[in-house]
Structure formats: C-alpha cells, structure tokens
Amino acid sequence: MPGKPLLMTFPVTATSHTLADYRARGGYGTLVKAISSMQPADITKEVSTAGLLGHGGAAFSAGRKWGVVNLNDRQPHYLCANADEGEPGTFKDRWILENAPHLLLESMLIAAYALQVRHAFIYIRGEFDVPYQRLAAAIEEAYAAGYFGERILGTDFACDIVAYRGAGSYVCGEASGLLSSLEGKRGYPRNRPPRLTVQGLYKRPTVVNNVETLANVAGIIANGAAWYKSFGTAKSPGTQLVSISGHIATPGVYEVEYGYPLAKFLYEDCGGMVHGRKLKALIPGGISTKVLTGAEVQSVTFDHQSLSAAGSSVGSGGMIVIAEGTCMVRLLQVMLRFYHHESCGQCTPCREGMGWMHRIIDRVVAGEGRAEDLDRLIDISRWNDGNTICGMGDAAGYATIGILAKFRDEFEYFIANKRSRFDGNLECLRSS
Amino acid sequence: MPQIFINGQPVEAERDQTVMQAARANGIFIPYFCWHPELSVAGNCRICAIQIEDRSWVEIACNMPVSEGLKVLTDSDMVKAYRKSIMQLMTLNHPVDCGICDKSGECTLQDYHYKYNGAPSMSRDVKVRSTKFHPLSERIVLDNERCILCSRCVRFTREISKSNALGITQRGDASLVRAAEDRPLDADPYSDNIIDICPVGALLSRPFLYKARVWYLKPTSSICPGCARGCTVQIWHRKPEWKLNALDPRKNVSIERVTPLENPAVNGPWICNKGRDLALIFERPRAEQAMQKGQAVALSVAIETARRLINKAKHSVALVSNWGSNEELKAFKQMLGGRFTAIVKQDWLPQPGEVIEDDFLIRSDKNPNTTAAWALFPSLDLGGALADTTDLVLVWGEGFDFARVPPKARIIFLNSYLQPENGHADVFIPISIQTERRGHYTNFQGTVSAFEPCFPKKSSVADAEELFVLLAIPEVEPA
Numbered sequence: 001m002p003g004k005p006l007l008m009t010f011p012v013t014a015t016s017h018t019l020a021d022y023r024a025r026g027g028y029g030t031l032v033k034a035i036s037s038m039q040p041a042d043i044t045k046e047v048s049t050a051g052l053l054g055h056g057g058a059a060f061s062a063g064r065k066w067g068v069v070n071l072n073d074r075q076p077h078y079l080c081a082n083a084d085e086g087e088p089g090t091f092k093d094r095w096i097l098e099n100a101p102h103l104l105l106e107s108m109l110i111a112a113y114a115l116q117v118r119h120a121f122i123y124i125r126g127e128f129d130v131p132y133q134r135l136a137a138a139i140e141e142a143y144a145a146g147y148f149g150e151r152i153l154g155t156d157f158a159c160d161i162v163a164y165r166g167a168g169s170y171v172c173g174e175a176s177g178l179l180s181s182l183e184g185k186r187g188y189p190r191n192r193p194p195r196l197t198v199q200g201l202y203k204r205p206t207v208v209n210n211v212e213t214l215a216n217v218a219g220i221i222a223n224g225a226a227w228y229k230s231f232g233t234a235k236s237p238g239t240q241l242v243s244i245s246g247h248i249a250t251p252g253v254y255e256v257e258y259g260y261p262l263a264k265f266l267y268e269d270c271g272g273m274v275h276g277r278k279l280k281a282l283i284p285g286g287i288s289t290k291v292l293t294g295a296e297v298q299s300v301t302f303d304h305q306s307l308s309a310a311g312s313s314v315g316s317g318g319m320i321v322i323a324e325g326t327c328m329v330r331l332l333q334v335m336l337r338f339y340h341h342e343s344c345g346q347c348t349p350c351r352e353g354m355g356w357m358h359r360i361i362d363r364v365v366a367g368e369g370r371a372e373d374l375d376r377l378i379d380i381s382r383w384n385d386g387n388t389i390c391g392m393g394d395a396a397g398y399a400t401i402g403i404l405a406k407f408r409d410e411f412e413y414f415i416a417n418k419r420s421r422f423d424g425n426l427e428c429l430r431s432s
Numbered sequence: 433m434p435q436i437f438i439n440g441q442p443v444e445a446e447r448d449q450t451v452m453q454a455a456r457a458n459g460i461f462i463p464y465f466c467w468h469p470e471l472s473v474a475g476n477c478r479i480c481a482i483q484i485e486d487r488s489w490v491e492i493a494c495n496m497p498v499s500e501g502l503k504v505l506t507d508s509d510m511v512k513a514y515r516k517s518i519m520q521l522m523t524l525n526h527p528v529d530c531g532i533c534d535k536s537g538e539c540t541l542q543d544y545h546y547k548y549n550g551a552p553s554m555s556r557d558v559k560v561r562s563t564k565f566h567p568l569s570e571r572i573v574l575d576n577e578r579c580i581l582c583s584r585c586v587r588f589t590r591e592i593s594k595s596n597a598l599g600i601t602q603r604g605d606a607s608l609v610r611a612a613e614d615r616p617l618d619a620d621p622y623s624d625n626i627i628d629i630c631p632v633g634a635l636l637s638r639p640f641l642y643k644a645r646v647w648y649l650k651p652t653s654s655i656c657p658g659c660a661r662g663c664t665v666q667i668w669h670r671k672p673e674w675k676l677n678a679l680d681p682r683k684n685v686s687i688e689r690v691t692p693l694e695n696p697a698v699n700g701p702w703i704c705n706k707g708r709d710l711a712l713i714f715e716r717p718r719a720e721q722a723m724q725k726g727q728a729v730a731l732s733v734a735i736e737t738a739r740r741l742i743n744k745a746k747h748s749v750a751l752v753s754n755w756g757s758n759e760e761l762k763a764f765k766q767m768l769g770g771r772f773t774a775i776v777k778q779d780w781l782p783q784p785g786e787v788i789e790d791d792f793l794i795r796s797d798k799n800p801n802t803t804a805a806w807a808l809f810p811s812l813d814l815g816g817a818l819a820d821t822t823d824l825v826l827v828w829g830e831g832f833d834f835a836r837v838p839p840k841a842r843i844i845f846l847n848s849y850l851q852p853e854n855g856h857a858d859v860f861i862p863i864s865i866q867t868e869r870r871g872h873y874t875n876f877q878g879t880v881s882a883f884e885p886c887f888p889k890k891s892s893v894a895d896a897e898e899l900f901v902l903l904a905i906p907e908v909e910p911a
Contacts, residue, residue, distance in 0.1 A: 169603075186600065191475040191495045345581060345600070345607035347476040352521040355605040359557040376554060383517040386489045389475060 003257020043114035050225035056210030068197035087286035090318030092241035097131035101138035170342035189390035232258030236303035247323035277323035285315020288395030290402030339396035350393035367418035466582035519549035535633030569617035579634035585626035595620035656707035657800035662875030663699035726855035745824035753829025757871025767904035
C-alpha cells in the first residue's frame with residue numbers, strides 16, 4: 001500500500017458495498033454525530049481546517065468553496081456530486097461508486113446538513129453501468145433505512161437525493177456544464193462570474209464536488225481535521241485515489257498518500273513497467289496534465305507541490321504510464337482526436353482550434369507534415385490558454401505544449417522522414 | 433456609481449453594468465459578435481477581449497462587471513494579438529464566399545477581419561464542410577458554413593420572440609443551428625429579425641436572396657403602416673446614382689427589403705415579418721390615371737370636377753383615411769372640415785391568417801394613423817352620418833363598401849391602387865403613397881414618427897395635402 005489509506009480501508013468482498021456491511025464498519029455513525037452534536041457552520045469549519053482539496057483535477061479547497069455559500073440567504077441551496085468521470089485515464093471515482101457508495105451518500109448527507117441543502121444530486125457518467133446499479137441500490141437502501149427523506153434520524157433535517165445519468169459528454173464533467181445538463185439543457189459550460197456557489201443549479205447557490213472529495217468528508221467529521229492532516233504532507237493533506245493504466249505491470253486503482261515517492265509507487269507498488277521496459281513518460285493525472293519524462297519521474301513525490309514544481313499537476317489521479325518505444329506523435333494524435341470530438345462548440349478558440357489541431361496532427365501522422373505545423377500547434381494551444389469559457393481548451397493546450405516541449409525531436413523526425421522513429425505500434429506488439 | 437478607467441480615460445459607470453455596457457454608454461467601441469444589447473450574455477465569440485491593467489490575461493468585456501477603479505485596456509498589445517487570433521479562428525472554416533454572399537458589405541466578420549487581422553489564413557488544411565441552403569423556415573435559409581455559432585438567433589427566439597424555435601445540435605466544429613422539429617419558426621411572426629442580428633451571412637432572407645448588393649442600395653427611414661404600433665423602419669431601395677438602365681427599370685423604384693430602424697420609444701431594434709413585406713402593400717398595381725365615371729381624364733380636369741361637386745353639394749359626407757399622414761389629415765380638417773361631415777374610416781382590417789394582436793409589438797388596429805385621425809375627427813357612426821339626403825360622398829383611401837352609398841349621392845374617390853371601384857366613382861383622383869411623400873404618423877401610444885420619400889411621385893398622381901387645398905377653392909360667382 002503506498003502510504004496510509006483513508007478510503008480503501010476495508011477488504012472488497014461480494015457484499016462490501018451493501019448497507020449492512022457499511023454499518024458493520026461503523027457506517028452512518030458520523031451522520032448521527034454531525035446532526036445531533038454539530039452546527040452546520042462547524043462542519044464547514046472542520047472541512048476547511050482539514051485543508052481538504054478538490055480531487056477532481058483543479059485541487060480547489062473544498063472548505064473555501066463551501067464557505068462562499070451564505071447559509072442565511074433564505075433561498076434553496078444545492079449540492080451535486082460530480083461522478084461524470086470522463087478524463088481519459090481516470091477511473092478512480094468508479095471504485096468509490098462500486099465499492100463504497102454509502103460512504104459517498106453519508107458524506108453527502110453531512111455536506112447537505114452543513115450547506116443546508118434540501119435536494120442533493122449525483123451526476124453520474126452515462127457509461128457507468130455497475131457503478132450506477134450499485135449507487136441506485138445504495139440510494140434505495142438508504143431511503144429504506146430512513147437516511148433520506150423527511151425528518152432524518154428523527155431530527156428536523158430533511159434531504160432528498162437524485163442520481164442523474166449523463167449522456168456521455170466530457171464537457172458535462174465541468175461543473176457548470178454539468179449543471180446545465182442537469183437542468184435539462186445543452187451541456188454548455190457557463191461564463192464566470194457568477195460563480196456556481198453564488199448562482200448555480202436553477203440560478204441558486206450550488207456546491208459541486210468530485211465524488212472522492214465528498215467521500216473524504218465523513219472521515220474528517222468522524223475523526224477531526226487534525227487526524228486528516230496527519231495524512232499526506234503539510235500543504236497536500238490526505239490521500240489521492242490513483243487509477244493507473246498503460247505499460248505498467250499491475251494497473252488498477254491505488255490509494256496513494258500525498259508525499260509518497262512517485263518512482264517507488266510505480267516500481268514497487270505497481271510492480272514496475274510491463275516486461276521490464278524503460279519508462280519513457282508519465283501522464284500523472286489525466287491527459288489534461290502535462291506529461292513528465294521518465295527522468296523527471298524519478299525525483300518527484302506524489303503531491304501538489306512537487307508535481308507543480310515539475311511543471312505538471314496531480315489532476316484527477318488518472319496516471320498513464322508510457323514505455324520506451326511508444327510514438328509520442330501518435331499519442332498526441334489520439335489525445336487531439338479526443339479533444340476535437342469532445343469540444344462542445346460553444347466558444348470560438350476551442351471549437352475551431354481543436355478541429356484545426358486534430359487536422360494538423362492527422363496530416364503529420366499521414367506523412368504530410370510541414371515544418372511550421374509544430375509552431376502552429378503551439379500557437380493554437382496558446383490562443384486557448386485561459387481564453388475560453390471552461391478549462392477544456394486550456395487542457396488540450398497544456399497536453400499539446402507538454403508533449404511538444406519534451407518530445408519535439410520525435411515530431412521533427414516524423415515530419416522529415418514521413419514515418420515514426422519507432423517502427424510499428426507498440427500497443428499492438430507482443431514483447432517476447 | 434463606480435468610476436472606471438478605459439484606456440486611461442475616466443468613465444462613470446452604473447453599478448450593475450458590464451465593461452461592455454459602460455464603454456458603449458460612453459462612446460468607446462469594443463468589438464462584439466455574440467453580444468447584443470437586447471439579448472442575454474453568451475460570451476462565446478471572445479472578440480470583445482479586454483485586458484485589466486497589470487493582469488497577464490484577457491477578460492471578455494461583455495461578462496466583466498464594473499468595479500470601482502477598474503483599469504481597462506481595450507487596445508493593448510495583448511488584446512490586439514488575442515483579437516487577431518480570434519479572427520483567424522473565426523475565419524478558419526468560414527468559406528469566405530463574400531463574392532456571392534448577401535451579407536457582404538454589411539458583414540461584421542468581414543469588417544472585423546480587415547480591422548483586427550487582415551492577413552491570409554495560417555491554415556493549409558481543408559475547411560470543414562457543412563450544409564448550404566438549409567431551409568430553416570419558409571422565409572429563411574441557413575448557410576451553416578458561414579455560421580460562426582454566436583447563438584444570437586437562438587437567444588432571440590428564446591428571449592424576445594419566445595417561440596423557442598431554434599437550437600444548436602451536434603457539437604464542436606460540427607455544431608449546427610437547427611429549427612425545432614415541429615417548425616415553430618414558420619409560426620414565429622418575428623422570425624426575420626434573426627437575419628438582421630446574424631453578424632455574418634448565415635441566415636438569409638428568401639425574398640431578398642441574391643436580389644441586390646447592399647452597396648447599391650440606400651435606406652430611407654420610414655414607418656411600417658401595418659398596424660397601430662408604427663414601428664420605424666428603413667426601406668432599402670436602389671441608389672439613384674446606381675440607376676439601372678438595361679434591366680427592368682422597375683428595379684429602380686422597388687422596395688428591395690425592409691429592416692427595422694432602432695427606436696427605443698416604439699419598437700426597439702425589432703419589427704415583425706409583416707413589416708418586412710411592405711412591398712406586398714406598396715407594390716400592388718397602382719392607379720395612375722384620373723377618371724370620371726370610368727373615362728380617363730387629365731388630373732386637372734378631375735380635380736376641377738370634384739371641386740365643383742363639393743361646392744354644389746348640400747349634404748356631403750367624407751370618409752377620412754386613417755392611412756393619411758398627420759399633415760394630410762390636418763390639411764383636410766383645415767380646408768374641407770367645414771364642408772363635410774367627416775368620419776374616420778378603417779382602411780385595413782386584419783387579413784386571414786394574420787396575427788391579430790400579441791403582447792410584444794403587433795396591434796389589432798391594422799392602420800398606421802388612427803390616433804391622429806380620431807383626434808381631429810369625432811368618431812361618428814357611419815350609418816348615422818349617411819342619410820337619404822346625402823348628395824356627395826368623398827371616400828379617401830381603401831376599405832369602403834360602396835354599396836352603402838345612398839343611391840342619389842355622387843362619389844369622389846381618392847385612391848392609390850387599381851381597384852374596380854375606381855371606375856364606378858363619379859370622380860376618381862389617384863393619390864400618392866407613403867413611399868412617395870414626406871409626413872408623420874402618430875402611433876397608438878401618441879408617439880409621432882416621420883417617414884421620408886423613397887421614390888419620386890408621378891405627375892399624373894395627386895398629393896393629398898395639395899389636393900385638399902385645390903378642392904377647397906370656393907366657386908367664383910360669374911361677374
């Protein structure tokens with residue numbers, strides 16, 4: 001186990017996701033404690049003190065986000081769990097939804113109590129099948145047990161929850177796009193200001209948090225902020241669920257304590273590279289984070305500060321391992337095809353830029369690249385940086401700039417020789 | 433009242449304004465495609481980029497709230513570079529078929545390209561192909577390749593006309609503006625406004641399609657006579673200096689198109705589709721020949737006959753047109769008011785299929801100047817005014833059932849259009865129409881607006897205001 005776990009604390013069995021098993025692990029005890037002995041503002045303060053950061057990609061302080069909601073504004077507030085896990089390489093929320101749905105529900109109830117939310121939502125990725133079934137079953141169990149509805153646990157606290165299935169759009173994982181979609185509209189992200197905590201779902205203050213962020217709330221309230229801060233580093237407290245895939249021996253979901261050495265995680269916890277190949281590059285947190293070279297990985301620890309010093313970020317914890325012999329030109333082609341396909345088409349730089357970048361890289365891969373193409377890709381990335389309604393255009397730009405900055409020679413080789421430096425497609429080759 | 437600084441110039445802004453609104457209110461230009469003063473903020477075109485001093489990124493002016501002491505730069509190097517990139521992206525997949533585009537010459541994309549970029553495209557890749565001539569409604573065709581997806585038309589149908597007729601389907605650079613499946617755009621009486629607010633040549637008017645290049649046309653301010661709202665409009669017609677000699681000369685005096693003339697007091701920047709079709713009213717076959725009992729006579733002869741009839745009559749009734757201008761109605765009152773029992777006539781009634789009234793612009797009174805007419809002439813009942821003793825009826829304008837004229841009465845008929853009744857009148861005098869004269873209408877709210885002549889009046893046609901003066905000359909007793 002890479003460090004002490006916060007969420008993966010129980011053995012996964014055929015019934016570990018059920019209410020009975022969850023209760024046997026002490027489940028819903030924290031809810032009782034929160035409702036009976038704590039004021040809503042105390043909960044927000046505890047989460048703030050714990051320094052809980054968003055686990056969806058942006059790493060924004062959850063306590064600060066909650067703190068914006070004015071509890072006395074006499075209007076409805078909403079809470080929404082973002083379970084539209086769409087970042088390529090990321091499948092960590094799925095672990096929570098499949099194995100600990102009640103942890104999410106209990107945490108959401110505590111958050112709903114803290115934010116005075118009557119109606120909470122879970123926006124779940126449409127492609128999730130088992131996670132949705134488990135979540136839906138858990139919601140039914142929780143309702144039957146009286147954790148949702150009117151007069152929860154005999155108090156005046158009331159809360160209802162709805163699981164809403166998305167229709168398969170990457171942009172709907174962006175908080176404001178998610179709310180537009182939840183309202184039944186086209187999943188267009190919205191301009192800020194106003195922030196969602198001021199004007200979100202149905203133009204009311206709304207807190208949208210990642211599933212993993214919310215799942216940590218129950219633990220914080222049960223054991224206190226100081227306990228939570230004993231995990232991880234001073235500036236990155238807690239743990240991160242990491243979904244690791246690619247050329248790694250044992251891909252899957254791991255819980256990594258912040259501050260854990262990245263190389264140790266890869267080579268010891270995940271069993272090292274597949275077939276003992278050399279590590280060429282690592283995408284640390286979903287394809288929207290900048291790529292790290294194999295050399296950079298050796299000295300980095302897995303936390304926000306160390307990764308951002310290395311020019312990347314924790315992102316959504318979707319780690320993709322890339323072995324020596326992989327063609328980075330084709331890798332970028334796959335990524336740009338994705339961004340082109342998922343651009344919502346609302347604002348100009350992303351709508352036109354993604355398609356343009358995709359056409360350029362397709363042409364390069366077809367052996368018709370020109371010398372100016374690489375500069376053009378960087379130009380388009382820069383035009384998107386910080387200049388779009390949501391972060392998708394920026395993310396595509398970071399990914400492109402990241403790869404071009406570190407592997408430009410491969411692209412120049414491809415353009416000059418009309419073929420990849422690496423013959424064939426590593427993914428299709430069976431190593432002896 | 434926060435004070436902000438735009439390019440160093442202090443500007444007084446309102447509390448709830450955005451930088452875009454504050455700049456416009458103070459005459460400072462910030463470019464925009466998707467923003468529109470009457471629509472909600474979409475913030476998708478990104479051309480209204482501004483820089484806040486000492487920040488290393490750009491904001492969009494349309495969604496940037498003002499705050500005390502905000503220092504805005506609309507023309508910094510960063511803003512210029514950003515706008516240049518936005519224009520490159522806007523035109524990336526645009527077909528640049530300005531040569532055959534109706535919008536050419538009044539196209540925002542064209543203007544901004546020259547203003548903010550001006551360079552050839554950096555792209556060497558093929559453009560995204562899309563639908564051309566998509567029939568959005570019976571009146572509107574859509575060219576998706578030209579569309580820049582600013583969503584103005586979509587927001588118009590949601591926020592202004594409230595037909596919810598349009599939406600965007602697909603995503604990314606394959607996004608398409610499409611009408612809802614049950615075609616509510618056909619039923620939207622304000623649909624053509626989306627053609628005006630389209631910043632590019634994507635939404636095209638079918639009646640105007642390939643009809644004229646706009647630089648050969650000139651707008652004359654006028655008033656839509658279609659209902660009592662009296663929306664101010666611009667009638668576009670061929671510039672006299674670009675007169676056509678070889679082709680059909682009627683093109684020189686025809687209404688090519690009608691667009692709204694922004695008027696906050698009456699119609700804002702909008703008009704309804706009926707106002708677009710003024711040609712259907714004004715370009716009906718014209719009566720240009722004076723007649724006496726169906727026999728053609730010179731205009732002066734007809735006027736002289738009419739004057740004699742008026743002087744001879746004992747009990748004369750006039751049916752006054754509520755399509756007459758304020759000036760004409762006043763002239764009638766002053767010159768002939770004492771000689772006639774005057775009744776205001778409803779020239780036009782709602783046509784079958786027409787929207788009678790709604791809570792936006794369209795009014796149930798389908799005449800332009802009823803307010804002014806009623807102010808000058810008491811609204812008598814027609815049945816009460818016409819008696820057996822009536823020996824002369826003067827009918828001014830359309831919409832009168834001649835069967836109601838008492839059998840012994842003589843008829844003087846002033847009309848602009850060819851109608852069978854013209855030949856039945858004892859005296860028929862053709863009069864000019866709105867596009868041939870200058871005048872004012874008073875709308876139902878009492879707001880007075882002006883219209884200007886678009887075309888010259890033919891000499892065989894009388895001007896009503898002058899005609900009333902001539903008709904009022906008393907009979908000179910022979911010495």
